[in-house]
Amino acid sequence: MDKKIEISEIGKFLTDGMTISIGGFLGCGNAHNIIDEILKTDVKDLTLVATDTFFEGEGVGKLITNRRVSKLMASHIGTNKDTQQQVNDGFIEVELVPQGTLAERLRSAAAGLGGVLTRTGLGTLVQEGKDVVTVDGKEFILEKPIHIDLAILKAHKSDKAGNLLYKGATRNFNVPMAGAAKITIAEVEEIVENGELDPSFVHTPFVYINHIIKA
Amino acid sequence: MVAKEIIAQRVAKEFKNGDFINLGIGLPTLVANYIPEEVKIVLHSENGFAGLWDKAEEHNIDKDVIDAGGTHVKLQDGGVFFDSATSFEIIRGGHIDITVLGALEVDSSGSLASWNIPGKYVPGMGGSMDLVSGVKKVIVAMQHTAKGLPKILEQCTLPLTGKSVISMIITELGVFEYINEKLHLTELIGDTSLEQIKELTPATYTVALRN
Numbered sequence: 001m002d003k004k005i006e007i008s009e010i011g012k013f014l015t016d017g018m019t020i021s022i023g024g025f026l027g028c029g030n031a032h033n034i035i036d037e038i039l040k041t042d043v044k045d046l047t048l049v050a051t052d053t054f055f056e057g058e059g060v061g062k063l064i065t066n067r068r069v070s071k072l073m074a075s076h077i078g079t080n081k082d083t084q085q086q087v088n089d090g091f092i093e094v095e096l097v098p099q100g101t102l103a104e105r106l107r108s109a110a111a112g113l114g115g116v117l118t119r120t121g122l123g124t125l126v127q128e129g130k131d132v133v134t135v136d137g138k139e140f141i142l143e144k145p146i147h148i149d150l151a152i153l154k155a156h157k158s159d160k161a162g163n164l165l166y167k168g169a170t171r172n173f174n175v176p177m178a179g180a181a182k183i184t185i186a187e188v189e190e191i192v193e194n195g196e197l198d199p200s201f202v203h204t205p206f207v208y209i210n211h212i213i214k215a
Numbered sequence: 216m217v218a219k220e221i222i223a224q225r226v227a228k229e230f231k232n233g234d235f236i237n238l239g240i241g242l243p244t245l246v247a248n249y250i251p252e253e254v255k256i257v258l259h260s261e262n263g264f265a266g267l268w269d270k271a272e273e274h275n276i277d278k279d280v281i282d283a284g285g286t287h288v289k290l291q292d293g294g295v296f297f298d299s300a301t302s303f304e305i306i307r308g309g310h311i312d313i314t315v316l317g318a319l320e321v322d323s324s325g326s327l328a329s330w331n332i333p334g335k336y337v338p339g340m341g342g343s344m345d346l347v348s349g350v351k352k353v354i355v356a357m358q359h360t361a362k363g364l365p366k367i368l369e370q371c372t373l374p375l376t377g378k379s380v381i382s383m384i385i386t387e388l389g390v391f392e393y394i395n396e397k398l399h400l401t402e403l404i405g406d407t408s409l410e411q412i413k414e415l416t417p418a419t420y421t422v423a424l425r426n
Contacts, residue, residue: 025283025299028278028279029279076340077337077338078339079338096330098343100299100302100344103298119348120348124376124377156279166296167279169262169264172263174298175298176299
């Protein structure tokens with residue numbers, strides 16, 4: 001099992017109009033090198049799923065600044081002026097999703113669930129157009145899974161099989177996005193031989209990972 | 216003391232030994248500076264850890280460890296990192312005792328608006344909708360007015376973060392609590408008078424001072 005590919009190969013996984021998810025939280029845990037490599041291609045019209053769009057021209061925010069994104073699903077876009085501008089101009093269509101709901105919708109795609117029931121967003125704009133289900137007398141919103149075409153993760157360490165370890169607070173959305181996508185590619189700082197990682201202490205199992213890139 | 220410090224200091228008095236707490240961005244973050252030495256709490260950071268301790272020293276910065284506001288921080292011994300699904304299980308599953316959040320508007324029924332000024336600025340809700348739907352006690356920490364205009368209204372005019380979710384409001388002038396889902400003024404701060412509160416608070420409330 002050797003899933004290593006070169007970063008220059010990223011272009012062959014990209015198509016205009018695809019749904020791409022990028023792990024990270026305010027840049028922490030963004031796959032910065034893969035994002036730069038994506039910008040070397042001319043891919044456009046992406047649907048981007050990410051919890052935030054960081055700052056303009058930084059990390060995942062570069063995809064916005066370079067106008068590669070036409071649809072966005074995120075929980076917070078207040079830190080990126082370009083996102084605000086492009087949403088106001090109508091260039092980007094945005095769906096704001098509560099952060100926990102975003103994590104659960106990704107997780108339910110990964111787990112093959114039909115969605116999740118949550119009280120988050122009841123009585124707010126988030127509830128609009130969604131089914132409300134009553135369980136034991138309590139109301140819940142039915143939130144459907146988010147299926148991804150290509151998930152881009154960032155890990156600290158992996159073996160060649162793609163068992164991933166994250167460092168610090170970078171785990172965030174990298175974990176729930178793994179498995180929610182048809183293809184999942186991880187940028188990894190250090191890749192070791194199979195057998196060198198203790199299988200008892202792995203954060204994301206190789207099962208969810210198609211390719212790893214050392215960067 | 217400026218208003219924000221008065222508010223932060225008063226919020227800190229709500230914390231008890233052993234509480235597991237999430238502080239929102241901005242004013243709520245200031246509360247950490249006023250927690251008495253003898254009160255030992257644990258802080259949750261929505262981006263994926265428990266045991267938030269302090270800002271990292273300049274020479275000790277780990278690029279992989281930030282809090283939800285993007286500040287480089289460090290964890291206390293015994294702290295732990297987790298992913299966002301786990302972080303929000305903790306939030307939504309009722310495992311956090313107190314959250315302190317800012318607000319644009321609050322109202323007499325305990326509703327909160329904090330994420331969307333239509334046509335002006337729509338930053339998004341981040342984790343706030345999750346926090347108000349899952350945390351046991353929701354404290355709103357905010358200045359009593361914004362540019363002289365009241366923020367404690369009869370009914371919120373902005374899109375809601377949560378409907379009837381607030382437990383307590385703390386401003387630089389006083390403390391309000393929701394008792395049996397009704398708004399009560401329970402404390403005056405400093406030399407604030409009842410008349411002053413009345414003038415700046417359009418919401419219907421009952422005066423039930425504890426001090």
